[in-house]
Amino acid sequence: MSERRIQAVKGARDILPDEVGAWHRIEAAARDLFPRYGYREIRTPVFEETELFARSIGTETDIVSKEMYTFLDQGGASLTLRPEATAGIVRAVIEHNLAESDPAPKVYAMGPMFRRERPQKGRYRQFHQVDVEAFGMSRPSIDAEIIEVSLAYLEACGLADRELVLNSVGDGNCRPAYVETLRAALRKEAGRLCADCQRRTETNPLRVLDCKVPEDQPIIDALPKIGDHLCAECHDHFAEVRRELDLLGIRYRLDHRLVRGLDYYTRTTFEVTSGELGAQNSVLGGGRYDGLVKDLGGPDLTGIGFALGMERLVMLLPAAGGEPRCDVFLAPLVPAALDPALLLQRDLRRAGLRVLLDNEGRGLKSQMKKADKLGARFVAIRGEDELARDAWVVRDMAGSSQEEVKAGDVARHLERMVRG
Numbered sequence: 001m002s003e004r005r006i007q008a009v010k011g012a013r014d015i016l017p018d019e020v021g022a023w024h025r026i027e028a029a030a031r032d033l034f035p036r037y038g039y040r041e042i043r044t045p046v047f048e049e050t051e052l053f054a055r056s057i058g059t060e061t062d063i064v065s066k067e068m069y070t071f072l073d074q075g076g077a078s079l080t081l082r083p084e085a086t087a088g089i090v091r092a093v094i095e096h097n098l099a100e101s102d103p104a105p106k107v108y109a110m111g112p113m114f115r116r117e118r119p120q121k122g123r124y125r126q127f128h129q130v131d132v133e134a135f136g137m138s139r140p141s142i143d144a145e146i147i148e149v150s151l152a153y154l155e156a157c158g159l160a161d162r163e164l165v166l167n168s169v170g171d172g173n174c175r176p177a178y179v180e181t182l183r184a185a186l187r188k189e190a191g192r193l194c195a196d197c198q199r200r201t202e203t204n205p206l207r208v209l210d211c212k213v214p215e216d217q218p219i220i221d222a223l224p225k226i227g228d229h230l231c232a233e234c235h236d237h238f239a240e241v242r243r244e245l246d247l248l249g250i251r252y253r254l255d256h257r258l259v260r261g262l263d264y265y266t267r268t269t270f271e272v273t274s275g276e277l278g279a280q281n282s283v284l285g286g287g288r289y290d291g292l293v294k295d296l297g298g299p300d301l302t303g304i305g306f307a308l309g310m311e312r313l314v315m316l317l318p319a320a321g322g323e324p325r326c327d328v329f330l331a332p333l334v335p336a337a338l339d340p341a342l343l344l345q346r347d348l349r350r351a352g353l354r355v356l357l358d359n360e361g362r363g364l365k366s367q368m369k370k371a372d373k374l375g376a377r378f379v380a381i382r383g384e385d386e387l388a389r390d391a392w393v394v395r396d397m398a399g400s401s402q403e404e405v406k407a408g409d410v411a412r413h414l415e416r417m418v419r420g
């Protein structure tokens with residue numbers, strides 16, 4: 001009886017060795033760029049108490065209402081695999097009093113997130129985010145900086161073709177009145193809207209602006225716009241964010257429907273999209289969340305940040321060659337050549353070279369084929385003749401040239417050749 005072959009869970013992807021070079025490059029770009037702006041890395045657990053996400057992201061959002069991986073552990077606690085990074089980071093900032101020693105903590109994080117969405121190109125159930133957050137700064141300059149750092153990161157990774165979309169969703173002063181205005185307008189259209197929008201009209205009218213149902217679009221486009229209902233403080237804050245973006249030469253498109261899929265936002269919200277991604281066109285998204293730290297039991301500390309989908313970024317980058325796998329391939333052709341090859345291999349690896357050895361006892365031709373397949377730059381060969389002369393033949397695979405090198409010199413010779 002043949003056993004069923006187990007496969008990766010739907011929506012969870014393997015990142016294979018040939019692809020991992022692109023991931024190393026975007027991770028290295030994050031570690032290089034963010035510290036220049038004062039952001040330091042933070043690592044929080046992949047699971048948290050379920051209540052953390054319900055209270056921060058909002059129970060009416062798609063994420064919390066239907067996409068979370070929630071389970072009871074043996075002790076009966078309700079835990080959830082993090083669907084995003086911000087909530088856990090805010091919890092950590094509060095729990096460790098990070099704002100006590102540094103009134104304006106700036107952090108970044110990278111890692112896997114989990115949402116039970118319908119998988120499709122660019123949308124997975126386990127995906128990875130690069131996340132950047134700045135606390136304790138309410139002036140518009142940090143909004144402009146967060147947007148600037150997000151674009152600088154895309155550029156550092158090699159992504160040029162993208163669009164920045166911008167909005168302000170107001171704050172606790174002006175949004176409640178706007179939400180009521182919106183609800184009243186929606187009630188008038190109730191019969192013509194999709195069932196989800198009819199429900200959201202009562203539970204969370206802002207979510208209607210996120211609706212993608214084609215028939216609803218003309219109705220939604222005609223609804224009252226948040227931009228016309230901002231209080232003076234929010235209006236001025238947003239005007240200054242835009243002035244500073246102009247100053248920095250950053251172009252954007254305003255979209256009054258950009259309310260984002262999480263409830264914690266106040267004032268500035270933004271997304272960066274790329275036409276090349278298709279339906280799932282958002283590469284990154286973020287915004288301000290000034291009330292969240294306090295709502296979760298912390299000090300009255302403002303916050304702003306963004307998260308980028310690493311799978312989507314990798315998809316957009318030009319396919320770069322894989323990382324070099326093999327500097328030197330060692331081919332001992334006779335059993336007596338094995339021990340010196342093992343010692344040479346150890347010494348070269350200690351010196352920092354990438355070394356592979358064929359110990360499967362095949363002939364020169366098949367070993368050269370294997371070296372070629374592995375992308376080896378040099379091959380060191382030792383057969384009967386070389387043993388007798390206490391030497392190695394070193395072949396340069398690119399130049400197709402070769403020379404004989406004394407055994408005592410071969411390690412230094414190869415090091416010199418590889419390092420150029």
Ligand code: HAM
Pocket residue numbers: 083084085086115117122123124125126127128129131132133261262282283284285286287288304305306307308309310311312
């Ligand atoms: P978000 O818009 O839910 O925001 O996600 C940010 C990015 O994560 C998206 O633009 C997308 O690139 C990627 N992403 C989301 N879901 C998936 C998925 N199922 N598969 C692949 N990629 C996905 C947040 O998560 C907020 N925490 C951002 C933030 C940080 N706001 C303030 N600080």
